[in-house]
Amino acid sequence: MGVFTPTALLSLPGWGSFLLTVLTIAGIYSLLTLGLNIHYGYTGLINFGHVAFFAAGAYTAALLTVPPPAQVSGAEYVFGLNLPMPLGLPISLVAAAVVGGLLATLIGATSVRLGSHYLAVATFALAGIFGSVLENEAWLTNGSFGLNSVPKPGRAAMSADTWAVAYFVFVVVVLVVVAFVLSRLTGSPFGRLLKGVRESEDAAQMLGKNTIRVKLTSFAIGGAVAGLAGGLYAHYVGSVVVQQFVPAVTFTVWAALLLGGVASNTGAVFGAFLLVGFRESTRFLTNIYDSLLASLPTVAADALRLAVEPLPDHASFVPSLRFVVIGLLIVLVIRYRPEGVFGDPNEIDAIGEED
Amino acid sequence: MSRDSSESDAAAGVTRSDSDAPLLEVDDVVKRFGGLTAIDHASFGVEAESITGLIGPNGAGKSTLFNCVTGMLTPDSGAVRLAGEDVQDLPPNRIAQRGLGRTFQTPKIFRGMSVRENLAFAARGQTGERPISALVRPGTVGSEEADIRERVDDTLAFLSLDHLAEEYASGLSGGQRKLLELGRVLMLDPEIILLDEPMAGVNPSLADDLLDRLHELNDRGRTILLIEHDMDLVMNHCDRVVVLHNGQTLASGPPSIVQEDERVVEAYLGGFENA
Numbered sequence: 001m002g003v004f005t006p007t008a009l010l011s012l013p014g015w016g017s018f019l020l021t022v023l024t025i026a027g028i029y030s031l032l033t034l035g036l037n038i039h040y041g042y043t044g045l046i047n048f049g050h051v052a053f054f055a056a057g058a059y060t061a062a063l064l065t066v067p068p069p070a071q072v073s074g075a076e077y078v079f080g081l082n083l084p085m086p087l088g089l090p091i092s093l094v095a096a097a098v099v100g101g102l103l104a105t106l107i108g109a110t111s112v113r114l115g116s117h118y119l120a121v122a123t124f125a126l127a128g129i130f131g132s133v134l135e136n137e138a139w140l141t142n143g144s145f146g147l148n149s150v151p152k153p154g155r156a157a158m159s160a161d162t163w164a165v166a167y168f169v170f171v172v173v174v175l176v177v178v179a180f181v182l183s184r185l186t187g188s189p190f191g192r193l194l195k196g197v198r199e200s201e202d203a204a205q206m207l208g209k210n211t212i213r214v215k216l217t218s219f220a221i222g223g224a225v226a227g228l229a230g231g232l233y234a235h236y237v238g239s240v241v242v243q244q245f246v247p248a249v250t251f252t253v254w255a256a257l258l259l260g261g262v263a264s265n266t267g268a269v270f271g272a273f274l275l276v277g278f279r280e281s282t283r284f285l286t287n288i289y290d291s292l293l294a295s296l297p298t299v300a301a302d303a304l305r306l307a308v309e310p311l312p313d314h315a316s317f318v319p320s321l322r323f324v325v326i327g328l329l330i331v332l333v334i335r336y337r338p339e340g341v342f343g344d345p346n347e348i349d350a351i352g353e354e355d
Numbered sequence: 356m357s358r359d360s361s362e363s364d365a366a367a368g369v370t371r372s373d374s375d376a377p378l379l380e381v382d383d384v385v386k387r388f389g390g391l392t393a394i395d396h397a398s399f400g401v402e403a404e405s406i407t408g409l410i411g412p413n414g415a416g417k418s419t420l421f422n423c424v425t426g427m428l429t430p431d432s433g434a435v436r437l438a439g440e441d442v443q444d445l446p447p448n449r450i451a452q453r454g455l456g457r458t459f460q461t462p463k464i465f466r467g468m469s470v471r472e473n474l475a476f477a478a479r480g481q482t483g484e485r486p487i488s489a490l491v492r493p494g495t496v497g498s499e500e501a502d503i504r505e506r507v508d509d510t511l512a513f514l515s516l517d518h519l520a521e522e523y524a525s526g527l528s529g530g531q532r533k534l535l536e537l538g539r540v541l542m543l544d545p546e547i548i549l550l551d552e553p554m555a556g557v558n559p560s561l562a563d564d565l566l567d568r569l570h571e572l573n574d575r576g577r578t579i580l581l582i583e584h585d586m587d588l589v590m591n592h593c594d595r596v597v598v599l600h601n602g603q604t605l606a607s608g609p610p611s612i613v614q615e616d617e618r619v620v621e622a623y624l625g626g627f628e629n630a
């Protein structure tokens with residue numbers, strides 16, 4: 001074991017920029033998880049369509065900033081506002097948040113009267129419909145080719161590595177501001193209102209609270225945060241394609257929330273970093289394995305080879321194993337620590353239950 | 356009533372004939388569940404500042420009637436009037452805002468919140484319940500919170516729950532949950548309070564305490580309508596009694612008169628007079 005030195009890792013191609021990528025994506029997923037935490041952790045709304053708000057934000061940011069179709073060969077879309085960078089960035093991100101919030105309000109309005117388990121099905125289905133719309137309305141979204149010239153703000157002025165650091169810092173700043181605002185909200189009478197609705201809708205109504213409005217407001221806030229995450233994502237990756245917005249995103253965010261701790265903003269961020277870190281770093285398990293073999297003494301390398309011998313030698317084996325591990329992790333957490341790492345067991349006592 | 360008999364006699368008799376409509380009026384209400392008629396043309400009134408008992412055998416429709424009155428269920432026909440205005444088509448939160456509070460047969464407390472938060476939740480007109488205000492008006496919200504905290508402390512002391520203020524409500528006993536729910540209703544501070552079996556599962560000494568509290572509230576001008584199975588309690592502490600049987604109002608009036616009513620004795624009270 002002692003032979004396994006950081007040098008082996010550092011020799012991986014692009015180690016530093018890879019780490020930065022993971023951290024940036026984790027920051028963006030932290031926002032997604034904070035948004036879902038408002039829905040589920042604080043209000044008890046089982047939202048299985050979170051990816052739709054993320055996508056809505058990403059597409060909004062893209063449409064506001066991509067060049068008009070005339071400047072792009074083979075473009076099917078008819079609309080690109082070409083807001084200049086970096087000045088257009090705040091506008092683009094605010095619009096992404098607003099559209100994410102509006103879509104969440106719309107989806108909420110159609111399904112918020114349903115009981116919690118039906119709400120789960122309805123949000124999942126509506127997000128699926130939204131995904132098909134994105135794919136099929138090519139005049140707006142360029143269909144399955146996507147919008148591939150989303151500007152990276154400030155990229156022209158600096159080297160790729162510098163930009164990666166700068167954008168990471170920017171994401172962290174946005175994350176800190178959002179987490180601060182959300183903590184203020186959840187610690188205020190508004191947060192108390194959300195929690196009461198989570199605990200017993202009947203009782204909240206009997207105490208004069210308009211629970212439908214409370215749930216819609218919760219939907220809007222969480223959706224806006226997810227939309228903002230979408231905007232950040234679009235300007236980071238530089239392209240927006242329907243394949244990026246699959247249900248797996250929603251489930252990754254759920255896993256992050258459950259692991260980190262429901263109804264804890266710290267837990268949401270921790271869970272997102274943990275999960276994205278795990279998901280991304282294990283992408284290169286095979287590379288690590290190869291470099292291990294190379295750097296270990298012959299005896300140890302042979303032993304290792306022997307140990308993995310019974311495993312199937314298939315290219316997709318390791319990648320799919322990662323999801324098995326995530327699944328196992330969730331099962332273990334729910335079995336032995338249902339409140340997650342930072343959650344409070346007392347708070348999740350009644351969550352997701354009907355009155 | 357036992358405390359101030361001249362006043363309650365007035366409530367039971369003279370004032371009633373002089374005053375206008377009762378504070379709460381159930382007028383020919385029908386509620387069906389599929390083939391079952393749970394409430395069958397029920398009619399009665401609850402006088403302002405009275406303690407009225409709603410009695411009847413299990414399954415008579417008492418809780419269902421509460422649900423119809425509070426807006427949790429919409430009657431199939433008939434009217435519910437609060438202070439003379441029709442409320443049967445309003446949602447529960449609007450009815451609550453008009454001054455009606457209730458508790459449930461099985462308390463619906465906020466288990467994942469502290470006892471203090473449970474009570475604070477119920478305060479009316481909180482500026483900080485609007486997200487924007489919660490963020491941009493910390494001064495107003497802060498001073499309102501201070502006021503609410505004071506009222507919560509008073510209410511907890513009134514219900515002898517002060518030592519549990521910071522506990523999660525999930526840790527409370529059955530009787531304490533009943534008290535907590537009553538406390539929430541007190542924070543709402545409604546004109547009329549509907550209590551669904553407030554004494555059930557509460558130990559006798561605590562129940563006596565609770566009864567004293569209810570009289571105190573009544574003395575402060577609150578109207579109380581309570582469902583209760585304990586006949587002694589109803590006969591000794593209520594100004595008026597409404598008897599529900601198979602969804603119908605069999606009788607209503609002062610306990611002494613209802614107690615003599617032949618149909619009531621036959622249908623429900625049975626050997627009560629021996630008790």
Ligand SMILES: Nc1ncnc2c1ncn2[C@@H]1O[C@H](COP(=O)(O)OP(=O)(O)OP(=O)(O)O)[C@@H](O)[C@H]1O
Nearest residue numbers: 388391393411412413414415416417418419420460
């Ligand atoms: N949501 C419902 N759906 C179908 N039937 C119902 C519903 N609620 C109540 N009932 C039926 O209506 C009748 C009256 O029930 P209700 O709970 O009002 O009785 P109750 O007088 O409160 O009885 P108890 O003293 O046992 O609490 C019962 O037959 C019950 O089964």
Ligand SMILES: [Mg+2]
Nearest residue numbers: 417418419460
């Ligand atoms: Mg009942």
